[in-house]
Amino acid sequence: MKTYKIAILAGDGIGPEIMREAIKVFKLVEERNDVRFELLEAPFGGQAYFDCGHPFPEETKAICDAADAIIKGPIGLSHEESQKIPVDMQPERGALLPLRARYNTFANFRPVSLPKAIAHFSPLKPEIVGDGIDMIMVRELVGGLYFGHKETGVNDQGLRYVKEVLEYDEGQIARILHEGFKLAQRRKKVLHNIHKSNVLKSSVLWNEVLGEIAPQYPDVKVVHMLVDAAATHLCLNPTQFDVMVMENMFGDILSDQGGGILGSLGLMPSACLGPEKAYYEPSHGSAPDIAGKGIANPYSMIGSVAMMLEMSFGMEQEAKNVWAAMQGVFADGYSTPDLSRGGSAELISTEAFGDKVVEKLRSL
């Protein structure tokens, strides 16, 4: 029997309550497959700072180092709580970016998937959604502006200034582009390359590297699109996209727009892959305003389990079953209050939603 160690970082806000539902799914998958998951919970995020003095404590690092894969809930506190933490210890800068850097998780996969069962959540008109939206945004996750040199000071004119460096080398660009091409090859063989080469030199190099490696993927058609235009196309004609590839900040922004297309970031799980380790997380924040109320939907957290099963453990069929189970619960007419749009769905709690997913999964 295969045994996998999984680090469980529940995080802040709604993190612990949606993670509880994800754990139920791990347990059921374990029950009905020849696999065992050793689930190791560890503190991470804003609360970890208050409890342990660091948002990414040493004990958590050790657990993550030893794990086969990591699943992480959202992190972050309310504005007021965040202000009590020194800037560099705030969970985004003090925990999340260091987690990404530690495991070099350069390849971030964010599915924007709107099958029929959840199409009613989208704010887009039915004629735009058509038969459903199903794309994956591939975002470079450990380079560019978010990781570049930062400097603040006072300049010669006595004005405060800030400098943040956007830097990529061709190796960093090539490896994420290869991920995009390989995924496109497995899907519809169309790759949308998102860039801003009319202004940014980083995009000029990006496109040069793309031109050099594209011949290795002769069956993939590349469509070049400026990032600002891509934002418009995502609203007007989202079904043209299948795989999109882009640098870190473009991916941060457009993937949130992906959540907007679905009707909620709560429907956005993600996978972050490095050369040796992968971690999985919802793309949304910790929603402190609704934390502890039992009204948050666990879709993004359970979807992250599905992505782990597929991408870390090769359990493709079981991953498909998990997706189908979640969508099945929506199709049966249930939802949670956070996602409701005054529709006809019967509103149930986070916990009840998780139980229904497990029940559905059992029947598949």
Ligand code: IPM
């Ligand atoms: C995301 C988030 C993070 C990012 C924040 C929390 C640092 O917005 O995963 O998209 O900007 O990458």
Ligand code: MG
């Ligand atoms: Mg983001």
